Amino acid sequence: DQQVKQNSPSLSVQEGRISILNCDYTNSMFDYFLWYKKYPAEGPTFLISISSIKDKNEDGRFTVFLNKSAKHLSLHIVPSQPGDSAVYFCAAYTGGGNKLTFGTGTQLKVEL
């Protein structure tokens, strides 16, 4: 049972344009959501997070939006840069624990 789903395994975007990565979840107990970025042969690195009490969080070029009623979150990258090419994982916590549930990942390719 995949509780966190990323239905697009890959996404290709031109440099300078917006990248939108999507994530859906089924567990209504999730109360904290994160995005991780992963380059080949490296471990994932934390990118941005959002609490379930908010609907938007920004950090520079990265913005995460949360729609609780739809159980959907998205990561917007504006403007996209070639260095953003990586696999992006959506992940979620339930309150009181550090156990992360990950999505399957989306491979983003930013082309020149």
Next chain:
Amino acid sequence: NAGVTQTPKFQVLKTGQSMTLQCAQDMNHEYMSWYRQDPGMGLRLIHYSVGAGITDQGEVPNGYNVSRSTTEDFPLRLLSAAPSQTSVYFCASSHPTGVAADTQYFGPGTRLTVL
């Protein structure tokens, strides 16, 4: 700080062999965990520990053992390797929930192949 370190980087085992994947962190994090990454599956939690002497199972614990004798180290043992355990293994550490819980730091991974 070295952060989270994992050894070895690569390993090839034969079916039935045992081995230990090493993980260490120097950030004094209470929480440590092991994940495996498989194609199309994302990262799945194997075992985790909330402090020295305390461990618990994650989503896919079968075939793996862990122990946490110190805050710094969290080794993962494969008791009798099977081809289904071919994967990339990541160790991670963080402070407990409520104390910058979003900064879960991952090691570089161990790529394991079981023949």
